[in-house]
Amino acid sequence: MSAQLHSIPFGMPIIDDIEKNAVLEVLDSGVWVHGPQTKAFESAFASFTGAKHALALSSCTAGLHLAYFQMGIGPGDEVIMPAQTHVATVHAAELVGATPVFVDAETVTGNIDINAIEAAITPRTKALSVVHFLGVPVEMDRVMEIARRHNLKVIEDCALAVGSAYKGKHVGLWGDVGVFSFYPVKHMTTVEGGMLITNNTEIAEDIKLQRAFGVDRTVGERAIPGVYDVVKLGFNYRMNEVEAAVGCKQLERIQSFLKKRAENDSVLRKALQNIPEVRSLESGSANGTPTHYCHSVLLNEELKHKRTDIINSMKAKGIGTSVYYPKPVPHFTYYRDKYGYKTDTFPNASAISYGSLALTVGPHLTGDDMLIIARELQQTIKECK
Numbered sequence: 001m002s003a004q005l006h007s008i009p010f011g012m013p014i015i016d017d018i019e020k021n022a023v024l025e026v027l028d029s030g031v032w033v034h035g036p037q038t039k040a041f042e043s044a045f046a047s048f049t050g051a052k053h054a055l056a057l058s059s060c061t062a063g064l065h066l067a068y069f070q071m072g073i074g075p076g077d078e079v080i081m082p083a084q085t086h087v088a089t090v091h092a093a094e095l096v097g098a099t100p101v102f103v104d105a106e107t108v109t110g111n112i113d114i115n116a117i118e119a120a121i122t123p124r125t126k127a128l129s130v131v132h133f134l135g136v137p138v139e140m141d142r143v144m145e146i147a148r149r150h151n152l153k154v155i156e157d158c159a160l161a162v163g164s165a166y167k168g169k170h171v172g173l174w175g176d177v178g179v180f181s182f183y184p185v186k187h188m189t190t191v192e193g194g195m196l197i198t199n200n201t202e203i204a205e206d207i208k209l210q211r212a213f214g215v216d217r218t219v220g221e222r223a224i225p226g227v228y229d230v231v232k233l234g235f236n237y238r239m240n241e242v243e244a245a246v247g248c249k250q251l252e253r254i255q256s257f258l259k260k261r262a263e264n265d266s267v268l269r270k271a272l273q274n275i276p277e278v279r280s281l282e283s284g285s286a287n288g289t290p291t292h293y294c295h296s297v298l299l300n301e302e303l304k305h306k307r308t309d310i311i312n313s314m315k316a317k318g319i320g321t322s323v324y325y326p327k328p329v330p331h332f333t334y335y336r337d338k339y340g341y342k343t344d345t346f347p348n349a350s351a352i353s354y355g356s357l358a359l360t361v362g363p364h365l366t367g368d369d370m371l372i373i374a375r376e377l378q379q380t381i382k383e384c385k
């Protein structure tokens with residue numbers, strides 16, 4: 001077997017002895033849930049984002065589900081959703097019995113087309129969800145103006161947007177809640193995990209109970225061991241101490257991860273300008289402070305049909321790529337079957353899903369790696385033509 005030309009994986013969490021030692025300390029302590037690490041992580045994340053409340057959870061999906069659950073959104077209610085997002089954004093509302101109503105993307109950044117939101121609102125619309133696509137902040141002042149006018153709750157999916165801000169305010173703080181993901185290859189990781197932020201004390205107090213069965217006291221708060229009351233319906237969606245310990249250490253290093261991503265993105269963006277067959281998605285308006293989960297390019301009409309060849313050829317050269325997201329959510333079998341969406345709907349989200357290629361800018365890579373990616377992409381395009 002011949003050795004691969006390069007070794008540039010798409011995603012790779014950066015974990016070293018700092019995290020490993022923190023994990024061992026938690027395991028040795030015997031306190032694995034409801035402990036000091038979770039409290040410390042929440043408090044550090046609250047100060048990093050400027051949020052009044054931060055609640056550590058088992059995943060971003062859990063946080064989104066809790067948000068709809070706390071808000072009492074359910075059957076008969078409609079929730080506005082971006083068509084171009086991770087399916088978790090939509091599943092969370094579907095899980096409480098609400099009906100997702102999809103809005104197409106705009107093709108400059110891939111974010112929800114704000115101009116198309118109002119046409120999707122009906123008397124049944126109760127909430128509006130946005131995703132900061134690949135870390136690019138949505139223009140939240142415009143979204144909030146629409147939400148206020150129609151009295152809608154706003155749920156921000158910030159899974160790929162730790163560190164992203166709009167007009168100087170961290171994403172997740174514009175709407176009622178913002179939820180982040182710490183899945184292995186996201187901006188920072190806890191192995192698995194999520195965080196919900198909000199400035200609304202009532203929402204925070206409810207979700208604090210609802211993430212752990214609706215039980216009114218944690219183990220440490222019980223005067224008589226084993227004795228507690230249940231004041232709400234709830235889930236088991238908390239984060240454990242091992243995950244929180246990893247999170248504390250990752251958060252201490254987040255600025256260096258984000259800086260590396262931004263540098264890589266800028267080197268790659270410049271190098272890709274030499275390839276007329278691809279167009280980079282933009283990082284948003286002057287008012288936004290983006291972060292860079294990856295660098296997505298739209299392939300031109302001719303190349304679009306050769307995407308699988310390009311992906312395989314890059315892979316053979318040792319360069320990982322990905323696709324965000326493989327289909328607009330309404331085109332996935334579950335949603336198509338349930339709501340009857342046709343596959344020629346949502347043209348802009350479709351253009352991104354079916355015609356883009358995601359290149360990596362992860363902090364495990366250098367500027368030289370970015371130049372290799374651009375050079376090999378150019379070469380691959382020549383070979384595929």
Ligand SMILES: *Cc1c(COP(=O)(O)O)cnc(C)c1O
Binds near residue numbers: 085088
């Ligand atoms: C990863 C991701 C999620 C799901 O996050 P989990 O922590 O795995 O539940 C939700 N939304 C978006 C936009 C994502 O990228």
